[in-house]
Amino acid sequence: xxxxxxxxxxxxxxxxxxxxxxxxxxxxxxxxxxxxxxxxxxxxxxxxxxxxxxxxxxxxxxxxxxxxxxxxxxxxxxxxxxxxxxxxxxxx
Amino acid sequence: xxxxxxxxxxxxxxxxxxxxxxxxxxxxxxxxxxxxxxxxxxxxxxxxxxxxxxxxxxxxxxxxxxxxxxxxxxxxxxxxxxxxxxxxxxxxxxxxxxxxxxxxxxxxxxxxxxxxxxxxxxxxxxxxxxxxxxxxxxxxxxxxxxxxxxxxxxxxxxxxxxxxxxxxxxxxxxxxxxxxxxxxxxxxxxxxxxxxxxxxxxxxxxxxxxxxxxxxxxxxxxxxxxxxxxxx
Amino acid sequence: xxxxxxxxxxxxxxxxxxxxxxxxxxxxxxxxxxxxxxxxxxxxxxxxxxxxxxxxxxxxxxxxxxxxxxxxxxxxxxxxxxxxxxxxxxxxxxxxxxxxxxxxx
Numbered sequence: 001x002x003x004x005x006x007x008x009x010x011x012x013x014x015x016x017x018x019x020x021x022x023x024x025x026x027x028x029x030x031x032x033x034x035x036x037x038x039x040x041x042x043x044x045x046x047x048x049x050x051x052x053x054x055x056x057x058x059x060x061x062x063x064x065x066x067x068x069x070x071x072x073x074x075x076x077x078x079x080x081x082x083x084x085x086x087x088x089x090x091x092x
Numbered sequence: 093x094x095x096x097x098x099x100x101x102x103x104x105x106x107x108x109x110x111x112x113x114x115x116x117x118x119x120x121x122x123x124x125x126x127x128x129x130x131x132x133x134x135x136x137x138x139x140x141x142x143x144x145x146x147x148x149x150x151x152x153x154x155x156x157x158x159x160x161x162x163x164x165x166x167x168x169x170x171x172x173x174x175x176x177x178x179x180x181x182x183x184x185x186x187x188x189x190x191x192x193x194x195x196x197x198x199x200x201x202x203x204x205x206x207x208x209x210x211x212x213x214x215x216x217x218x219x220x221x222x223x224x225x226x227x228x229x230x231x232x233x234x235x236x237x238x239x240x241x242x243x244x245x246x247x248x249x250x251x252x253x254x255x256x257x258x259x260x261x262x263x264x265x266x267x268x269x270x271x272x273x274x275x276x277x278x279x280x281x282x283x284x285x286x287x288x289x290x291x292x293x294x295x296x297x298x299x300x301x302x303x304x305x306x307x308x309x310x311x312x313x314x315x316x317x318x319x320x321x322x323x324x
Numbered sequence: 325x326x327x328x329x330x331x332x333x334x335x336x337x338x339x340x341x342x343x344x345x346x347x348x349x350x351x352x353x354x355x356x357x358x359x360x361x362x363x364x365x366x367x368x369x370x371x372x373x374x375x376x377x378x379x380x381x382x383x384x385x386x387x388x389x390x391x392x393x394x395x396x397x398x399x400x401x402x403x404x405x406x407x408x409x410x411x412x413x414x415x416x417x418x419x420x421x422x423x424x425x426x427x428x429x
Contacts, residue, residue: 003327004327007327007330007331008330011330011331011334014334014338015334015337015338015341018338018341018342018361018364019341021345021357021358021361022341022342022344022345022349022354022357022358022361027351027353027354030353030354030357031353031357034357034360034361037361037364038364041364041368044331044368045371047327047331048328048331048371048372048375048380049375049380050371050380050385050388051218052145052218052219052220052222052223052385052386052389053367053371053385053388053389053392055210055218055219055223056222056223056226056389056392056393057392059223059226059227059230060226060230060392060393060396063226063227063229063230063233064226064229064230064233064303064307064396064400065360065396065399067233067237067307068307068310068399068400068403069353069356069357069399069403071310072310072353072403072406072407073353075407075410076351076352076353076406076407076410076416097348098348101344101347101348102344105340105341105343105344105347106340108339108340108343109336109337109339109340112336112339112340112369113333113336116329116332116333116336116369116373119373120329120332120373120376124377127379128374128381128382128383129379129380129381129382129383132382132383144382145382145385145386145389147382148382148383148385148386149386149389149390152383153383153386153387156386156387156390157390160390160393160394163394163397164393164394164397167397167398167400167401168397170401171400171401171404174404174405174408175404220389222389222390222392222393225393226393226396299393302397303396303397303400306397306400306401306404307400309404310400310403310404310407
């Protein structure tokens, strides 16, 4: 019973962070949500009896892709979205 | 994004969800013809390593791993050739934070030790080349962010060697066994374990190098970027 | 139904979510995030479905392990390409500006 509760919570958390990655307005927040998602995935691999994948996911999801994507988000910040007319003007 | 497109895409992917869920349910109900876990554990004696995942990666399905490291090397080369910096080891692109620098003088040996342990542990418990490679890459990225000079990232022998060592070691072993009269990628029985450890060491170095090179290749000179990015 | 199957269904949901995000979102980095979510969903389906009888299966685990490393390399390459694209065009989406003069909403 406790097992089911843990797994259910984890799955719900995975889906919520995944949805938050896609839905959040702020790019920085989306990336942070994605990192949280990666860490939860790592927990999920432990629950699936796959410690190898959990190790790799923790190193990659938290360490590498976090740094990479945060850096990219800072540089590609949403200044020039053409659909928002107020902000789009600075590019022409 | 138009509302119509949004609704259409939503409907399409609801359909995808339903179809996939149905497929997963059907497959789960169907009986399995071959049980892979028993097959692996029956043949584990011949694999040379005791950990099943490592055995699958580097013995039973080593062809996949060979192609995988080839893909990584190609991605690394593509990333480097795309980068706009004059050299990957450009001092101007290093951040220098004294706190980070001090911190990583403590971190760096521990992380290296951890990567080495993971590599060594791979033969009989969870661990192996991939985890060690990613930990090593994360360490190197941290060093880079802390402003440690990394001369081996300059274009030259070290960079090329680092990128390709895993793939070449793997390929040499595979070809050697093929030339010896065996099947391509069939390790000789006596030295299976040393060969696997050798390949894993090469893989660790190469994976770390590819990931580090891709990370380092990402930034474009910030001043230049602002200048050209504004002029559309 | 076992616990692993629960993860497989979560993977299916992630696939659909990621696919939707990949088609609908405009910003390239968001597309990349959505694509990564989709990849994680595929991994969950692979392992969860293979282990739904309760026995850990090393074969899909090894495949997912290689898959994760390839994913991060592909993500890093995509980031490099994206930054180059932004550098050259000044845009973060694939839509050409001229086509969108009239606001759609």
